[in-house]
Amino acid sequence: MVPASAQDPVNLSATSPEPDVVHVGVFVEDFNAFNVEEGTVDAHFYANLRSDKPFSMRDFEIKNGEITQFTAISDTPTEKRYRFFATLTVEPDLRRFPFDIHKLQIIVEPKTRSEQSLVMVIDNPKTGFSKDASPPGWQITGQAYTITNQSSMDEEIPYSRAIFGYEVTRDHRSTALKFFLPIFIIVLISLGSLIMKTTSRLGVNASMFLAAVMIHWRIADSVPLVAYATFLDIFMIITYATILMVIVSSYLIIRYQESKDPARVELINYWSIRIIPPLAAGMYILLFLSLVLWKAG
Structure with a gap:
């Protein structure tokens, strides 16, 4: 029998592998047709994803909208750049109407992989918006890019979520x-x-x-x-x-x-x-x- 002191130590990295890290950047080219009554906005944006390990675009989804059209600009095993047209949902806040401020968000998250398997990081150099991105009659007055951990149920393992938010207000004149x-x-x-x-x-x-x-x-x-x-x-x-x-x-x-x-x-x-x-x-x-x-x- 081999003494306990002579046994090989347990390799924690082997039993709990490090999650894949995917850098996500979103550049908004244009917001169109912002409908406060319906709570929708049309968006035209570019998504840039890169990782040290191979991954698939099928692993991700736009949580708060429906993609109407997309084009693959470049697609390698470890880096992908796509052009998207999507209709996004917005939760209107009309307490200050007509000086209302709304948050237009593009929310990216894995379809099935938890944060133990995949973690997203904001790719700041590839993130931003065009100077003409504001919806007609509105002005982009702020932006915030964050990563949060979400879970559908209390005991469920959380998953990584990237939120690209843009604050818009009506034109004052x-x-x-x-x-x-x-x-x-x-x-x-x-x-x-x-x-x-x-x-x-x-x-x-x-x-x-x-x-x-x-x-x-x-x-x-x-x-x-x-x-x-x-x-x-x-x-x-x-x-x-x-x-x-x-x-x-x-x-x-x-x-x-x-x-x-x-x-x-x-x-x-x-x-x-x-x-x-x-x-x-x-x-x-x-x-x-x-x-x-x-x-x-």
Whole structure:
């Protein structure tokens, strides 16, 4: 019998081989047709994969999308470069709408191999995006490339996942012209009517209220239904409240004019001009200030 001290030590590297390391780089050429309502975006990108050991592209998949077309530019046992066209899924975050910020992601992961068998590493020199990659009407304002370990079940061995994320926001000039300029014009007309004759004031503000509702409906119809109030919803609530305050003051003035109470008419007119415009301006300022603090946080 051979003494225990004389036995060969166990070769841990033989029983637990090192996982294959695959360097992954993604260069985005273009994002197109970003549809917030459907939560999809079309992407055109190049994927570069390399390893010290032979591997197959069949070992990998795009987790958050469907490949519509691909072309092999180079394909050797240890290095591969492919061109892809894919439709990717996006989880919209509309809390700040229309100043919403979305994350467009390309998620690459092995189909079956766990991190004990294959580990991915970001290939930074081969990763990035073209200066024209932004979707129409949007701007890429940030990017983040990370490797995470994921598992479908608690006791399952995790697998390596490469996430190439791009943060996009709406074009600020387009947002101001499309969303806020018409509403601010309506609010200014409504507040300006405080110096008009009472009968004309009531008719003008009724029309302005209906116009605001139509604009809100048209804009809201372009985004999916969500279970929370967006920035635009709160903005429109302030707008409705402002116009309604002017309408109520106009109604009260007409009522007291009919009852021949000029003192009350003068009192309502005096305080309407001095309370409603500053109150509306203050609410708008607080709302936009909260947006600035939200972005800073």
